[in-house]
Amino acid sequence: MTAFDEERLARLIRALPPAPAGWVRAAQELPLARTELDAIVARAEADAEFRRRLVADLEAALQAEGYERDPQVVEALRVRFKAK
Amino acid sequence: MASTLSDSQLVARCRAGDQQAWADLVDRFSRYVYAISVQAFRLPESDAEDVFQEVFARAYQHLDGLRDDAAVRPWLGQLTRRLCIDRLRAAARERPVAEEELASTEAEDVLAVLDEALAVHEALAETPEHCREVLDRFFARDESYRTIGEALDLPPGTIASRISRCLARLRELLEGRTEGGSASSSL
Numbered sequence: 001m002t003a004f005d006e007e008r009l010a011r012l013i014r015a016l017p018p019a020p021a022g023w024v025r026a027a028q029e030l031p032l033a034r035t036e037l038d039a040i041v042a043r044a045e046a047d048a049e050f051r052r053r054l055v056a057d058l059e060a061a062l063q064a065e066g067y068e069r070d071p072q073v074v075e076a077l078r079v080r081f082k083a084k
Numbered sequence: 085m086a087s088t089l090s091d092s093q094l095v096a097r098c099r100a101g102d103q104q105a106w107a108d109l110v111d112r113f114s115r116y117v118y119a120i121s122v123q124a125f126r127l128p129e130s131d132a133e134d135v136f137q138e139v140f141a142r143a144y145q146h147l148d149g150l151r152d153d154a155a156v157r158p159w160l161g162q163l164t165r166r167l168c169i170d171r172l173r174a175a176a177r178e179r180p181v182a183e184e185e186l187a188s189t190e191a192e193d194v195l196a197v198l199d200e201a202l203a204v205h206e207a208l209a210e211t212p213e214h215c216r217e218v219l220d221r222f223f224a225r226d227e228s229y230r231t232i233g234e235a236l237d238l239p240p241g242t243i244a245s246r247i248s249r250c251l252a253r254l255r256e257l258l259e260g261r262t263e264g265g266s267a268s269s270s271l
Contacts, residue, residue, distance in 0.1 A: 009254060009258075012200055013219055014223045015123070018225065019115055019117070030106070072137070
């Protein structure tokens with residue numbers, strides 16, 4: 001970059017408006033979602049009955065066990081277990 | 085408050101499992117990732133949101149594979165572009181578009197502006213809080229003098245002069261970086 005007149009600076013500041021707050025929060029919570037995902041996967045690998053229920057009806061099984069139904073976790077589990 | 089850590093320090097802390105560092109990293113690059121998808125590639129909001137989450141999910145998952153911690157910005161930029169193009173390709177299966185439309189010259193021009201804008205925002209993060217706040221609110225958040233005045237408890241008449249002084253300060257900071265040859269290393 002070379003010349004920084006006020007107009008150009010204003011334009012460049014304006015070029016990066018904030019991303020929607022909800023998107024940012026969801027991305028920031030990834031580590032927590034990851035921790036929960038790992039815990040559910042570990043349990044499903046150790047507990048065949050829990051795994052069977054996950055595959056049969058993922059959301060119902062999570063709800064019955066009191067897990068938060070974070071959309072990212074649910075989607076990851078659906079892919080992993082090819083659940084309904 | 086924005087993290088004062090360098091990109092590489094932030095990445096190292098994320099890799100060590102520091103959740104606050106991860107939140108700061110997302111905060112630092114969220115505008116950049118968002119702007120690439122909606123300004124350079126003009127994705128609709130729902131696709132842009134999917135790309136946004138996918139970028140950070142992959143970044144979190146593959147942070148260990150990053151060879152140079154200081155290169156996190158171009159890495160995220162590249163990842164975002166790739167995912168945007170994938171989205172456009174998927175949409176093109178339903179509504180055929182020319183290949184050149186997927187990575188147009190116009191998109192490249194916008195990407196160059198966004199890189200420059202990110203450097204300016206990084207310099208802005210080094211200015212005093214009162215400057216950061218007023219410039220971000222007025223230009224990036226498009227708030228009126230009245231809204232800013234109410235939020236910062238300032239008479240509207242003071243805001244214009246503060247904006248002008250803060251822009252001058254930001255300009256000095258950027259020109260100092262360029263003259264010192266440190267602009268690229270601080271990105």
